[in-house]
Amino acid sequence: MTLSRNLTRLLALGTLLLAGCGTLNSASESKPNLYQQLGGESGVEAIVYDMIVRIADDERVVERFHNVDIARFQQGLETYICSVSNGPCEYTGESMQVVHAGHNYTDTEFNTIVELLIEAMEAQEVPVAAQNRLLAQLAPDYSDIVYQ
Template identity: 45%
Template structure:
């Protein structure tokens, strides 16, 4: 019986160590810190800061954090509008989108998010490009 338990433990050990993306991002607290850092950098980036003029940054922070939590498998349900609706007539171009991606990467690096987790999140967000950018 002991051997069976030991084998079972060995078999499932890798699973228990494999963290979900949500966990690798630092769960709710970690995600909120990453998004805050990202928005902090956005505010200092003259390429894209103007898109946030007059915008309720606290609300943006809440919604993006919620969305990242939701996408990464966390216990959240994104409550905002879909990407197409929320970015309509904002005039976001490829350069703006890339600038935001750069700030997200920099924020994740600052928070020591492993490259593999960074890539998983970027891979989940990249498909939104088509709904956000006005070609």
């Protein structure tokens, strides 16, 4: 009887542990990734659209976009943000270095674009922690955009 009772307890403990692991896995799976925190596809699209509108209204950078194919820029930026935020997209465009080569962007222009991105995220009510995570993902691109 003691062996049977211990076996029953062991099986019950194992079942509880497995159930607990399932609960932990479900909790970690339900935690939204950065892409989800940005609002998924519609959120990223709204952020990029809002940022483009802000660029059009900002005299510090609007001239830089005078001859830019805005639809292509919009699609590329949406895909890029989706990709770096662990969304279902794969950015297959040219590298940031190639895209920005020869434009001689300044620190001020770069910082202005970052400021407008932050304003767009705030307008879409993206949590500050998610904003910071996205900015951290994009920060390494600085050296490919601003040449010193």
